Amino acid sequence: MDAKLVSLLQQFGAEPDAAMRGAASLSPTVTVAAGASIARKEQAATHLHLVVDGWAHGWRDLRDGRRQTVALALPGEFLDLEVLASGEREACITALSPCRVALLPLPSLRRLADQEPSLRGALGRLSARDGRVAREWMISLGRRSAMERIAHLLCEIAVRLDGPPQSDTVQFPFPLTQSDLADATGLSVVHVNRSLQALRRQVGLVLERRRMTIASWTEMAGVAEFDPCYLAADHGDHLRDRHAHARHAALTELRSERV
Amino acid sequence: MDAKLVSLLQQFGAEPDAAMRGAASLSPTVTVAAGASIARKEQAATHLHLVVDGWAHGWRDLRDGRRQTVALALPGEFLDLEVLASGEREACITALSPCRVALLPLPSLRRLADQEPSLRGALGRLSARDGRVAREWMISLGRRSAMERIAHLLCEIAVRLDGPPQSDTVQFPFPLTQSDLADATGLSVVHVNRSLQALRRQVGLVLERRRMTIASWTEMAGVAEFDPCYLAADHGDHLRDRHAHARHAALTELRSERV
DNA sequence: CGGTTATTTGAATGCATTCAAATATCGTGG
């Protein structure tokens, strides 16, 4: 049972009771080291994975070794929600930092989702958010410059961790290496390094001892043309029936997501 | 009512009866010219869109005009399935060729999905396929060379239109301009032109009067490192309960999708 | 402390872009 998952599911519209039962279907968590494999593409998908603590990513590679990160999971987020509907995993999952990962047995989660419309809706909206993030990444990979890509990713991470920032100075843990950033942004390690230096000069970015500081969020978001609305939980009128002011609350709630 | 939609839903696991009722919820179709807008990002999402005939795409752009296609819809495919769960549209939808588009009222489709588990499952699996396609595009945009990107996209289109090809020579209608291809692959028009010429020489690609011919599918798929399995309907064990040999049938059925 | 991993720098190369202009094709009205 995991309190963070309960609150996540409720944020995305699950009834308190349904959220509890969803979270109760967790198997005991496993702990893995940074760089360790959590699930491989080929193996049968029997469980869904939730990162309780730590960061992980899903990736694919081409025959000659070029690698692309296709999904990033921060504390409290699912890694492979798509497995719920399709039954097959489409990427290898690897820990980017030391991780505690919860396993949710697929059959029981499906049974639960079939019975609980609100839980089903919450999982659907979580998938939809993953889709929005994926599309935003497509825009970065296809059309943004190196600096813009990195800036955009950093903004996204900041908001996914702590919600839209209150003050102009933002700070958060950052376990990724420059090589991880390269995988996620479709750039070479060397160029990530150089773009990071440019950001350091332009928007006062500091990265030391696995901690990121953004001196000017305004500047950074400007460089990235960043609009956080694609990260909000409520992206329509689903919740509005149940929670009258859900739309407004959504962003506020995101802020407490930091789990 | 649209026979193609019925068969699409059944391919993805809806009961015949449920598929019929899903298709029955279609509003009358509208016809739009190539280049015309079908739905805008900002406007309230009241309907889902299905391209009955013609090609369309969803796109986003940056302030300075750089544009990226984030989704492509071929005849018989949904354009904005993500709206079903999230309630908001995340891209502008534009016709790439003359199009007949069916509108499905969101509320009635949701009601239907809530009542019909098999229809719900089919829509979920269709969304999951959209997700797999999106991730494949991320790999192209992030890590494939210009020629590889275009080759991969052409392979994908060929399979989405007609299923995995039987013979080594493949032919299909192709209404996209090179500028459309540039939007989809994250390249400049000029470079698309040059890469197309390279493909012409290397794999005997011919594109004339809106018709594409691939002389050697083997060559083309080789250049693209193309593996069609991410396009299959059945990507897990969901269907296996109902249709014993669904997995094998999935690819075969895809072949008859060409609508 | 020493080995390993990560970051940083320099220099050379290359893939893709931009700009500009020519040619070809398409659609439409005369």
Add this chain to the structure above:
DNA sequence: CCACGATATTTGAATGCATTCAAATAACCG
């Protein structure tokens, strides 16, 4: 049916962003 304007494709040349290769420095881990 042809002429016309508009759209799409093609080519050349110059530039630039990002990559690769190589090596040095710095940080991390046991």
